[in-house]
Amino acid sequence: MVLTPSQMLPLGTTAPDFELPDAAGGRVSLARTEAKAYLVAFICNHCPFVKHIRAGLAALGRDCQARGVAMFAINSNDVARYPADAPDKMAEESARNGYVFPYLLDETQEVARAYRAACTPDFYLFDGARRLVYRGQLDDARPGNGAPVTGADLRAAIDATLAGAPVPAPQRPSIGCNIKWKPGNEPDYFG
Secondary structure, eight states, X not given: OOEEEOOOOOTTOBOOOOEEEBTTSOEEESTTOOOSEEEEEEOOSSOHHHHHHHHHHHHHHHXXXXXXXXXXXXXXXXXXXXXGGSHXXXXXXXXXXXXXXXXXXXXXXXXXXXXXXXXXXXXEEEOTTOBEEEEEOSOSOOTXXXXXXXXXXXXXXXXXXXXXXXXXXXXXXXXXXXXXXXTTOOOGGGO
Protein backbone atom coordinates (compact mmCIF):
# COMPACT_ATOMS: atom_id res chain seq x y z
CA MET A 1 0.00 0.00 0.00
CA VAL A 2 1.36 3.36 -1.07
CA LEU A 3 -0.29 6.37 0.58
CA THR A 4 -1.21 8.71 -2.25
CA PRO A 5 -2.99 12.09 -2.04
CA SER A 6 -5.49 13.53 -4.52
CA GLN A 7 -4.04 15.56 -7.38
CA MET A 8 -6.70 18.26 -6.83
CA LEU A 9 -8.05 18.83 -10.34
CA PRO A 10 -8.57 22.61 -10.83
CA LEU A 11 -11.92 23.94 -9.65
CA GLY A 12 -14.19 24.95 -12.52
CA THR A 13 -13.03 22.06 -14.72
CA THR A 14 -15.85 20.60 -16.80
CA ALA A 15 -16.57 16.98 -15.87
CA PRO A 16 -14.86 14.66 -18.34
CA ASP A 17 -17.55 12.51 -19.94
CA PHE A 18 -17.50 8.73 -19.70
CA GLU A 19 -19.51 5.73 -20.76
CA LEU A 20 -18.50 2.66 -18.79
CA PRO A 21 -19.81 -0.81 -17.99
CA ASP A 22 -21.34 -1.18 -14.55
CA ALA A 23 -21.03 -4.09 -12.18
CA ALA A 24 -24.60 -5.13 -13.01
CA GLY A 25 -23.77 -5.62 -16.70
CA GLY A 26 -25.20 -2.41 -18.18
CA ARG A 27 -23.51 0.74 -19.43
CA VAL A 28 -23.67 4.16 -17.78
CA SER A 29 -22.95 7.52 -19.37
CA LEU A 30 -22.38 10.79 -17.55
CA ALA A 31 -23.62 12.79 -20.55
CA ARG A 32 -26.95 10.95 -20.58
CA THR A 33 -27.57 11.60 -16.87
CA GLU A 34 -29.56 14.61 -15.69
CA ALA A 35 -29.13 15.73 -12.08
CA LYS A 36 -28.84 18.72 -9.78
CA ALA A 37 -25.19 17.82 -9.16
CA TYR A 38 -22.81 14.97 -10.00
CA LEU A 39 -20.51 13.07 -7.66
CA VAL A 40 -17.75 10.88 -9.11
CA ALA A 41 -15.87 8.66 -6.66
CA PHE A 42 -12.86 6.54 -7.59
CA ILE A 43 -12.92 3.45 -5.37
CA CYS A 44 -12.01 -0.23 -5.47
CA ASN A 45 -12.79 -3.35 -3.47
CA HIS A 46 -9.49 -4.17 -1.79
CA CYS A 47 -8.23 -0.78 -0.55
CA PRO A 48 -8.28 -0.52 3.28
CA PHE A 49 -9.21 3.18 3.01
CA VAL A 50 -12.29 2.33 0.93
CA LYS A 51 -13.15 -0.62 3.18
CA HIS A 52 -13.05 1.78 6.13
CA ILE A 53 -15.72 4.06 4.62
CA ARG A 54 -18.01 1.49 2.90
CA ALA A 55 -21.00 2.09 5.15
CA GLY A 56 -20.53 5.84 4.82
CA LEU A 57 -20.39 5.53 1.03
CA ALA A 58 -23.60 3.51 0.99
CA ALA A 59 -25.35 6.09 3.19
CA LEU A 60 -24.02 8.94 1.06
CA GLY A 61 -25.31 7.19 -2.06
CA ARG A 62 -28.80 6.90 -0.60
CA ASP A 63 -28.76 10.55 0.45
CA CYS A 64 -27.52 11.67 -2.97
CA GLN A 65 -30.25 9.68 -4.69
CA ALA A 66 -32.93 11.28 -2.48
CA ARG A 67 -31.57 14.78 -3.17
CA GLY A 68 -31.22 14.52 -6.96
CA VAL A 69 -27.43 14.14 -6.99
CA ALA A 70 -26.14 11.55 -9.46
CA MET A 71 -23.39 9.49 -7.85
CA PHE A 72 -21.01 7.23 -9.75
CA ALA A 73 -18.26 5.02 -8.34
CA ILE A 74 -15.44 4.09 -10.71
CA ASN A 75 -12.87 1.32 -10.31
CA SER A 76 -9.81 2.07 -12.47
CA ASN A 77 -7.47 -0.55 -11.03
CA ASP A 78 -5.64 -3.10 -13.18
CA VAL A 79 -7.94 -6.06 -12.53
CA ALA A 80 -5.53 -8.51 -14.19
CA ARG A 81 -2.99 -7.82 -11.42
CA TYR A 82 -5.62 -7.18 -8.72
CA PRO A 83 -8.35 -9.81 -9.25
CA ALA A 84 -10.14 -8.77 -6.03
CA ASP A 85 -11.25 -5.72 -8.06
CA ALA A 86 -12.61 -7.73 -11.03
CA PRO A 87 -16.15 -7.02 -12.31
CA ASP A 88 -17.76 -10.05 -10.61
CA LYS A 89 -16.20 -8.98 -7.31
CA MET A 90 -17.43 -5.41 -7.92
CA ALA A 91 -20.99 -6.72 -8.26
CA GLU A 92 -20.61 -8.65 -5.00
CA GLU A 93 -19.16 -5.57 -3.26
CA SER A 94 -22.01 -3.39 -4.48
CA ALA A 95 -24.70 -5.84 -3.35
CA ARG A 96 -23.05 -6.64 0.01
CA ASN A 97 -22.71 -2.97 0.94
CA GLY A 98 -26.04 -1.73 -0.40
CA TYR A 99 -24.61 0.65 -2.99
CA VAL A 100 -27.49 2.32 -4.87
CA PHE A 101 -25.14 4.10 -7.27
CA PRO A 102 -23.58 2.55 -10.38
CA TYR A 103 -20.19 0.92 -9.75
CA LEU A 104 -18.29 1.23 -13.03
CA LEU A 105 -15.16 -0.38 -14.47
CA ASP A 106 -12.62 1.88 -16.19
CA GLU A 107 -10.66 -0.93 -17.79
CA THR A 108 -8.57 1.34 -20.06
CA GLN A 109 -7.87 3.74 -17.16
CA GLU A 110 -8.64 6.64 -19.51
CA VAL A 111 -11.34 8.03 -17.22
CA ALA A 112 -8.98 8.06 -14.22
CA ARG A 113 -6.42 9.89 -16.34
CA ALA A 114 -9.03 12.44 -17.52
CA TYR A 115 -9.96 13.18 -13.89
CA ARG A 116 -6.33 13.12 -12.74
CA ALA A 117 -7.44 10.53 -10.19
CA ALA A 118 -4.63 9.29 -8.01
CA CYS A 119 -6.00 7.32 -5.10
CA THR A 120 -8.87 5.33 -3.71
CA PRO A 121 -11.00 6.93 -2.53
CA ASP A 122 -10.86 10.12 -4.63
CA PHE A 123 -13.97 12.35 -4.84
CA TYR A 124 -15.10 14.93 -7.42
CA LEU A 125 -18.30 16.98 -7.05
CA PHE A 126 -19.69 18.89 -10.02
CA ASP A 127 -22.58 21.35 -10.04
CA GLY A 128 -25.62 21.05 -12.31
CA ALA A 129 -23.64 22.57 -15.20
CA ARG A 130 -20.96 19.89 -14.62
CA ARG A 131 -18.32 22.33 -13.36
CA LEU A 132 -16.02 21.06 -10.59
CA VAL A 133 -16.86 22.65 -7.25
CA TYR A 134 -15.17 20.21 -4.85
CA ARG A 135 -12.40 17.64 -4.97
CA GLY A 136 -10.84 15.97 -2.01
CA GLN A 137 -11.63 13.94 1.06
CA LEU A 138 -14.88 12.47 2.33
CA ASP A 139 -13.91 13.46 5.88
CA ASP A 140 -11.03 13.09 8.34
CA ALA A 141 -11.61 9.36 9.00
CA ARG A 142 -8.75 7.02 8.15
CA PRO A 143 -8.16 3.41 9.13
CA GLY A 144 -6.84 3.37 12.68
CA ASN A 145 -7.18 7.10 13.49
CA GLY A 146 -10.40 6.73 15.51
CA ALA A 147 -12.23 9.53 13.66
CA PRO A 148 -15.82 8.61 12.81
CA VAL A 149 -16.87 8.26 9.17
CA THR A 150 -19.31 11.16 8.78
CA GLY A 151 -18.71 12.38 5.24
CA ALA A 152 -18.59 15.89 6.73
CA ASP A 153 -16.36 17.53 4.10
CA LEU A 154 -18.13 16.10 1.09
CA ARG A 155 -21.61 16.50 2.59
CA ALA A 156 -20.90 20.20 3.30
CA ALA A 157 -19.84 20.61 -0.33
CA ILE A 158 -23.03 18.91 -1.55
CA ASP A 159 -25.19 21.06 0.73
CA ALA A 160 -23.54 24.26 -0.53
CA THR A 161 -23.77 23.20 -4.16
CA LEU A 162 -27.46 22.34 -3.94
CA ALA A 163 -28.10 25.69 -2.19
CA GLY A 164 -26.24 27.56 -4.93
CA ALA A 165 -23.63 28.73 -2.42
CA PRO A 166 -19.82 28.55 -2.62
CA VAL A 167 -18.30 25.33 -1.32
CA PRO A 168 -16.53 25.85 2.03
CA ALA A 169 -12.75 26.10 2.02
CA PRO A 170 -10.25 24.69 2.52
CA GLN A 171 -10.68 21.62 0.39
CA ARG A 172 -8.41 18.90 1.75
CA PRO A 173 -6.99 16.22 -0.54
CA SER A 174 -8.22 12.70 -0.11
CA ILE A 175 -5.59 10.14 0.75
CA GLY A 176 -5.60 6.42 0.16
CA CYS A 177 -4.06 3.64 -1.86
CA ASN A 178 -2.67 4.59 -5.23
CA ILE A 179 -4.67 3.55 -8.28
CA LYS A 180 -3.15 0.31 -9.54
CA TRP A 181 -2.00 1.38 -12.99
CA LYS A 182 -1.34 -1.13 -15.73
CA PRO A 183 2.38 -1.54 -16.45
CA GLY A 184 3.56 1.42 -18.50
CA ASN A 185 0.24 3.27 -18.08
CA GLU A 186 1.04 5.44 -15.05
CA PRO A 187 0.16 9.04 -15.88
CA ASP A 188 2.70 11.84 -15.93
CA TYR A 189 0.84 14.03 -13.43
CA PHE A 190 2.66 12.55 -10.47
CA GLY A 191 5.90 14.39 -11.29
